[in-house]
Amino acid sequence: MDLIEGMLARRTTNGPFRPDPVSREHQHLLMRVAQAAPSHFNSQPWRFVLIENPATIQEIARISGESMTELIDAGIFFERYRRYFRFTEREMDERRDGIHIDHLPGPLKPFTKQVFSDAGIKLMRQLGVPRKLGEDNRRLVAGSPLLLAVLLDRTEYVPEQLSGFYSVFGMGAAMENIWNAVGALNMGIQFISTPMEIPRQWQAIQTLLRVPDDLALMAVYRLGYLPDGEKRPTIDWSSRHRKRLEQFVSRDTCDVPERDA
Numbered sequence: 111m112d113l114i115e116g117m118l119a120r121r122t123t124n125g126p127f128r129p130d131p132v133s134r135e136h137q138h139l140l141m142r143v144a145q146a147a148p149s150h151f152n153s154q155p156w157r158f159v160l161i162e163n164p165a166t167i168q169e170i171a172r173i174s175g176e177s178m179t180e181l182i183d184a185g186i187f188f189e190r191y192r193r194y195f196r197f198t199e200r201e202m203d204e205r206r207d208g209i210h211i212d213h214l215p216g217p218l219k220p221f222t223k224q225v226f227s228d229a230g231i232k233l234m235r236q237l238g239v240p241r242k243l244g245e246d247n248r249r250l251v252a253g254s255p256l257l258l259a260v261l262l263d264r265t266e267y268v269p270e271q272l273s274g275f276y277s278v279f280g281m282g283a284a285m286e287n288i289w290n291a292v293g294a295l296n297m298g299i300q301f302i303s304t305p306m307e308i309p310r311q312w313q314a315i316q317t318l319l320r321v322p323d324d325l326a327l328m329a330v331y332r333l334g335y336l337p338d339g340e341k342r343p344t345i346d347w348s349s350r351h352r353k354r355l356e357q358f359v360s361r362d363t364c365d366v367p368e369r370d371a
C-alpha cells in the first residue's frame with residue numbers, strides 16, 4: 111500500500127529545496143531504483159551524472175535563468191505551450207489536464223486571461239516579468255543541492271530506429287522510479303527544461319558536463335530535501351487534476367469509454 115500511496119502522491123516541486131546536501135546514501139539509492147527499471151533486452155541504456163560541484167550548479171543555474179528570460183521575452187514559451195495553460199478552476203475541472211496558473215504577480219492578476227496573448231506578453235515585458243522569472247528560475251536552480259543529468263547511450267538511442275523509442279521508454283521508467291523514491295525520502299524533483307528549448311544553451315550544458323560523442327544528454331533535473339513551509343514562485347501553477355476514467359480508458363476497443371464505477 112505504501113508504494114501505491116507514494117505513487118499517487120508523486121508530484122513535481124516548483125519551489126525551493128533545503129540547502130543541505132543530499133546524502134551520498136540517498137543519491138546511490140536513487141541510482142539503484144533507477145536501474146531497477148525495465149529496459150529492452152536489459153540494455154540499461156541510461157547514464158546519470160550526479161552534480162554537486164557548486165561552480166557547475168551555479169553555471170547551469172545561470173544558463174537556465176538566462177534561457178527562461180529569453181523564452182518569455184521572445185514570447186516563444188507561451189506560443190509553444192499556450193494550449194496547456196488553464197486559468198480557472200472551472201476550466202480545469204472540465205478538461206482535467208494541463209496546468210492551472212493559479213499564482214501570478216499582483217500587477218498581472220487583472221490580466222490573467224490575457225497574460226499569454228500577444229498584448230499580455232507586451233505588458234509582461236513592460237513590467238520586467240521575463241527578467242524576474244529568469245532570476246527566480248536561476249535562484250531555484252542555484253539553491254538546489256543536487257542536479258541530475260540523464261543521458262542515453264547512442265548505440266541504443268538511435269531516434270529513427272525502434273531501439274531509440276525503447277531507450278526513451280526505459281529512461282522514462284527509470285526516471286519515474288527516481289521520482290517515486292524522491293517522494294519517499296521527503297525530497298523533491300523538477301525538470302530544468304528551459305535550456306533544452308534553446309540549442310546553444312543546451313550545447314553549453316553538454317560542454318560543461320563534458321558529454322562524450324557516444325552519449326546523448328536527454329534531461330537535467332534539480333533535487334533536494336523539501337523545506338517545511340513552501341513559498342510559491344512569482345508565477346506558479348498547480349497540476350494535480352487528472353482525467354476521469356472515461357477520458358483516457360476504453361474497454362475492448364478504442365471507441366467504448368470505460369465508466370467510473
Ligand SMILES: Cc1cc2nc3c(=O)[nH]c(=O)nc-3n(C[C@H](O)[C@H](O)[C@H](O)COP(=O)(O)O)c2cc1C
Binds near residue numbers: 120302304
Ligand atoms: C517529459 C516531461 C517534461 C516536463 N517538463 C517540465 C518542465 O519543463 N518544468 C517543470 O516544472 N515540470 C515539467 N514536467 C512536469 C509536469 O509539468 C508535471 O508532471 C505535470 O504538470 C503534472 O504535475 P505533477 O508532476 O505535480 O503531478 C515535465 C514532465 C514530463 C514527463
